Amino acid sequence: MLENGKIGVRQLTILVILISIGDAILVLPSIPAIEAKQDAWISVVIGLAIGLPIVYLLTIVGKLYPGLTVVEYNEKILGTWLGKAISLFFLSYLFFSAAAHLRESSDFMITNIMPETPIMAINILFLGIIVMGARLGLETLTRTAEILFPWFILLLLMFILFLIPQADIKNMLPVLGEGIKPVIRGSIASAAFPFAELVVFLMVFPYVNQTNRIRRSFLLGALLGGIVLIAIVALSILVLGADLVARNIYPSFFMAKKISIGNFLERVEAILAIIWFISIYFKITLYYYAFNLGLAQTLKLREYRFLTLPSGMILLLLSLMVAPNITYYNEVISKYWPNLDFTYSILLPLLLLGVYALRKKFKRNM
Template identity: 50%
Template sequence: MMMQGQEKINNRQLAVLVTLYTIGDSILVLPSIPAMIAKEDAWISGLAGLLIGLLFAMMFAWLGKQNPGLNVYQYSSKLLGKWGGMCIALLLTYYFFIMVSAQIREMGDFMTVQIMPETPIHSIILLFLGVVILGARLGIETIARLGELLFPYFLLMYCVLALCLMPAIDWENLYPVLHTKWKTIVYGSITTTTFPFVELVSFLVILPSVNNVKRIQKSMLVGTLIGGITLEIMIVLTIAVLGAPVTANQIYPAYSLAKKISIGNFLERIEAMLAIMWIVTTYFKTVLNYYALMYGIANLTKLSDPKVASLPIGMILVVSSLVSFPDITYFSDLVTNYWPYLDFTICLALPLLLIGFHYKVKKS
């Protein structure tokens, strides 16, 4: 398999990619899930999710530092042997495949429901997936440079959006504080931990390309913290403006939030800005997952160049996104009730297994 040492990114670029990945598709859909569970205390669940998410970022960074120059597929074989490594690679590759299928379906659903209702969903999926494949084929250096280029514009639009929402905020919507049980708040934090942070496992494929191994942990933590704070502010704004009951019943609560902006009958309905922000961050999350998937397929099939598999994978993904997720209702139910358990099973159990075998090999 082609070595990743040929491509290098710096630690600032890593932090930007982690930030954009963490925000990802969560900026649009995340607020409704903890609001459904913890009601007005959803922001506390979000804060707890951020703290737990930092621990996941530290775990992934630690694995990357202990195995410099090797991605997760390579050091899995090193630690667990040929067949053990193949099992890990198979599970992770399947996970990334399902992730990309879900994300391109999510893009298709959002565009056809909210922005281009008369456009066939197949067209949206094909266009979006084409750009994702192009980015993955160009490599991690190109993706990182694009992230650096777009990140300041994303921050600017985010700040403008937050400032425009200030007049619509009703802080009473956040009260009473802690009126739900701690058990409910903790349960709500599972989803806020899962979607942005647990899925950072894909960076175990990207970390070998970082040129300064010693600062990997710092970059991962900074990126996770910025992304987590961005999402936490969005949860607070959504509940403070819309209220917890309305937020919980919305599929895209942040998009509905942006529709509330009205300043002097001049600046109104700037939800297109939020849509652009979501498309950008969702693209980075999808392309990085596709990149990890590409290397997983190459590892399993012993391809010398992972790019060879990019187009065949894409054709299968188009079918998978339409068959695996028949409609938006099915997708929302799956994400809310079942997806967190898949994330924790793959993204917590497998890294912990690798850490355990690392210490076992080290002692022997």
Template identity: 50%
Template sequence: MPNKNAISLRQFTVLVLLMTVGDSLLVLPAIPASEAKHDAWISALAGLAFSLPILWLFGIANRRFQGLSLIEYVHERLGRTVGTVLGLLFLLFPLTCSAVQIREIGDFMITHILPETPIQAIHLLFIAVILFGAAQGLEPIARTAEILFPWFLLLFTTFVFFLFPQIDFRNVQPVLGEGVKPVLRGALTAAAFPYSELVILLMIAPYVTNREKAGKSLFVGAVLGGLVLITVVSLCICVLGHYVSGSQLYPTYTLAKKISVGLFLERLEAIMAIMWFISAYFKITIYVYALHLGIAQTFKLNGYKPLLLPGGMLLVSLSIAISPNIVHFQTLITRYWPYLDFFYAIVFPLVVIGAHALRKAENSGPGGAAGKMKPEAR
């Protein structure tokens, strides 16, 4: 193993929560708002409910690993050739997800904060910080997340507290006025982005000190992160209304601009930007770490750190090449990306569980190890 860093259950839970929030904090509310209108908060709740079987599937797969990562497990159970093919197919997921999330950061920065700065410069600066974090290893990443999490929680509490006086519950009426189908369409995306993408945690779950309870920690962290997102979606609808929330690329950032306390505390959108940077940073860093760790495990390398620089250069190029402009990028994300997330979140854990069941059946059959009697016992 190239890295034997161990993290505690609490650190793992914090990582799961921050990864669940991730980039969804800024971009997710627009999608259910455009589909379900004023029922977007119901879509967010339904998305969490629909994700529970997926999270349960992750927990089952993790118990089958027996201390191995997903890449190591498919190599051991399915053989070198099939394991390598499946492993490389799986690694396409963190590769594309990392590039997409870096692109989201670049688009946001040139849209709202640094409009005159080339997007390539923003990508280079951000990927440099990500590569530095990934090079430190899993334990320093988890410890840093544990340190920054109270600040994230403080900023989120402040954000909700200052917006609470502006809530107008008339914006959520009538409930289910558009029917159930729009709610289900919004719930599809609400389940895909935050929760299905947690499948990458099957690469680092073996490093949790108490592996037997890692599945429970994953479940708890994902649900807590989901509650944060449900709160944010509900605030967008109750304060901005469904039309503004659905028409904005970053409705949560627009929501933060609504904070106004007296005549001295206004325009605190920096609160939202800091929360987003914290959660998105740890999500991308874990993806980049898992990507390079998986490559090292696939090709039996001694370590993953020499891969970080060329991998970072590839991610910067891919983040630009993945879409020609922000409109095309948003169409790609909203229409097609959820199906890719569901494919990796459902198919690969099922492959792991199926391989485990097949090996168990072979070992317990007449020709297996359990079915071979000693000569003197016959």
């Protein structure tokens, strides 16, 4: 059986929050800060404003065929061959995305905590739980997210609370000192990474049990995730100042190192790294799961689980091939990847909606 799990609406919201925070909580603050400097948080606000309509668009497409995933109704709308081709493109996007994110999180571990460990070792271990999560199916995955969610929120609140004493409002001034254009340049990535990358949920919608409430919970999740990101970016500007946020590759981790409560609660950044691992794990696993499920559906296979091991191996190898060094990775991710995100989260839905509407008109005229 392909997938017969069902998830509830609240679980959907939790999943959306975790995915939209994803890896953005760790690497996003520096990208708008390079362009917008101390207004980086405004970039994220604009990103949210751009992202919510995109998310809404996704729910419209999702409603066309409520029981089918996107790769399934690709064929219904665009015809078998064109549909399959586009599905394959979509699936390759998911796969590359998972590989890139895997590489990114392992790079983070190695840079900050275990510099001499070869990346293969961390990748293999992380891949182990990713593959396991994908094999266990959507329902189990979501239930796990539900269990981990309270801890995630607790640690997040601790993180923010413990840093507020070190916030200095002067670091945020002058507001819009350089004008609005740099802020908009920074908002492209801020809209793409947390929100446009939610397009993976087009593979998840059919398995939510209350179809009519999907839109509300999906938007709610995106909104909450966006608010958390705005808070984190604003906090990093307040505590570190624009220059350090732009210069550091992992500003949130650097911030966590600064936590010092009463000269006693110090050096806790490794515990807070748990936050990032939870959110990154769910993002990568969901993408990977969606790929396997989608591949099985596109090729009209009867099962998807057996695909996970071989594709896991390819994922591992691909994550090594994705970029030769971190400079290349950062450049591609910050400049070109957002456009890839938008292609699948804006262009594809519009294409599907357009063709669907045209077909309906034809049918009526016939």
